[in-house]
Amino acid sequence: MAKEAYSELMKSLSENRFTFTGELEPVKTTNLHETLEGARALKGNVVAANVTDNPTAFAYMNALVPCYVIQREVGLETVYQVTVRDRNRLALVSDLLAASALGIKNVLALTGDHIVVGDNPQAKPVYDLDSATFVHLLRKMMDEGIDLNGNKIDQPPKFCIGMAANPNADPLEPEILKIERKVKLGAHFVQTQAVYDIELAKKFMEVVSYLKVPVLVGIAPFKSIAMMEWMVKFVPGILVPQEIQDRLKKAKERGGKEAVYEENIETFGELIKEIKKTTSASGIHIMTIGFEWIVPKIIDRSGIQSGQRLP
Numbered sequence: 001m002a003k004e005a006y007s008e009l010m011k012s013l014s015e016n017r018f019t020f021t022g023e024l025e026p027v028k029t030t031n032l033h034e035t036l037e038g039a040r041a042l043k044g045n046v047v048a049a050n051v052t053d054n055p056t057a058f059a060y061m062n063a064l065v066p067c068y069v070i071q072r073e074v075g076l077e078t079v080y081q082v083t084v085r086d087r088n089r090l091a092l093v094s095d096l097l098a099a100s101a102l103g104i105k106n107v108l109a110l111t112g113d114h115i116v117v118g119d120n121p122q123a124k125p126v127y128d129l130d131s132a133t134f135v136h137l138l139r140k141m142m143d144e145g146i147d148l149n150g151n152k153i154d155q156p157p158k159f160c161i162g163m164a165a166n167p168n169a170d171p172l173e174p175e176i177l178k179i180e181r182k183v184k185l186g187a188h189f190v191q192t193q194a195v196y197d198i199e200l201a202k203k204f205m206e207v208v209s210y211l212k213v214p215v216l217v218g219i220a221p222f223k224s225i226a227m228m229e230w231m232v233k234f235v236p237g238i239l240v241p242q243e244i245q246d247r248l249k250k251a252k253e254r255g256g257k258e259a260v261y262e263e264n265i266e267t268f269g270e271l272i273k274e275i276k277k278t279t280s281a282s283g284i285h286i287m288t289i290g291f292e293w294i295v296p297k298i299i300d301r302s303g304i305q306s307g308q309r310l311p
Contacts, residue, residue: 007105008077009048010160012283013189013214018276018308019283021079021191021216022049022295024070026061034290035066039074041292045299045306048077048106050191050285054086056235057118064095068102079162080104083112088128092137093147100157108162108191109134109182113236132181135161139186163187165215166237167195167204176207183213191285194220194231196240198274205279214282217275221264221298223291225252264294269301276304 005011012019022042026035035051042049051063051070067078080099087095099107111131115123129137137148138161145156163182169175179190190213195201201217208215220238222228228248231238244267251263268286275281286295299306 004158005160006158007048007160009079009106010188012047012307016282016310018304018306018310019214019216020046020295020299020306021283021285022046022292023052023285023287023289024049024066024078024292025052025055025289026063026066028058028060030061032061032066032069036070036074038290038292039070039076042295043074043076045296046076046286047306048079050079050081050108052289053081053083053110054112054118057085057113057115057120057123059118059120064099064102064104067099067104071103077106078104079106079108081108081110082134083110084127084129084131084134085110085112085115085125088126089137089148092129092134093141096138096141096157096159097153100159105158106160106162107138108164109138109187110164117234117236131163132178132185135163135182135185135187143186160189161187162189162191164193165190165204165208166193167200167217168193168237168239172204172207179208179213180211183211187213189213189282190215192216192218193237194218194287195275196244196271198271198278200239201275201281202279205281209280215280216283216285217279217281218285218287219268219271220287221268221291221294222248222260223288224257224260225249261291261294265297265301268298269303272298272302272304276302282310 005014024038051066053063067080109131115125145153165179232240251259
């Protein structure tokens with residue numbers, strides 16, 4: 001970890017507190033009303049909220065503007081997601097300088113899902129840098145005040161740098177090596193893709209424990225059965241145990257949409273509780289796109305107080 005906490009998220013992790021983060025997704029619109037309402041539902045329940053960057057390669061509103069507006073109008077700290085899929089190093093430096101000028105303190109350095117899974121599969125991906133080299137660029141900018149070509153930066157930015165990881169990867173070893181490389185390059189924390197199996201979460205946390213890096217285990221409750229089926233079929237790296245799929249489908253048959261919500265609260269509240277009890281996770285990253293109101297209910301069901309100091 002860096003010696004100086006540049007953000008509330010970094011401060012929480014540095015103080016070894018169990019940390020909740022959320023996620024917001026501005027879609028293909030020029031209206032931020034729903035995103036801001038989601039941010040208001042998350043405020044007070046999470047330390048910070050990610051703002052997604054063209055997730056699953058769909059062309060949505062640039063994450064930079066929502067990050068700024070959320071922090072200004074809601075007072076919720078944001079995590080600016082940035083993919084190397086859509087930007088060369090010039091665009092990365094430009095956007096990072098702009099983010100710092102707008103008061104954004106957290107960056108999640110991502111590769112990005114491939115263009116072929118998105119809504120413009122004919123687009124040309126960039127990948128000038130990979131996500132590890134992107135972390136290296138961030139550290140060069142922060143620590144040395146230069147870009148990758150040695151060009152000087154006036155008043156360098158300061159960020160808390162995050163990386164993504166996939167506990168569902170099979171084999172897992174290449175994924176761990178990628179995490180290790182980014183830790184050595186200076187990343188501060190990990191947020192994982194959604195995990196639905198406690199045994200898988202335990203295995204992943206045991207394997208990465210030697211890296212001594214804070215890990216926020218990702219969970220992604222399901223707004224509907226259709227959403228669950230879409231994620232299972234189309235989202236890379238997502239594995240949902242049949243038991244959870246069956247529980248939610250039976251809930252739908254039993255009591256419709258409201259019963260599905262109740263089953264989400266029960267299932268994911270228990271999962272959070274087990275993750276904290278049986279792993280060394282530093283917290284939970286909760287992805288509830290479009291129904292952020294459920295986050296406080298899930299946290300309450302877990303029985304875990306946000307910001308609780310870890311042993």
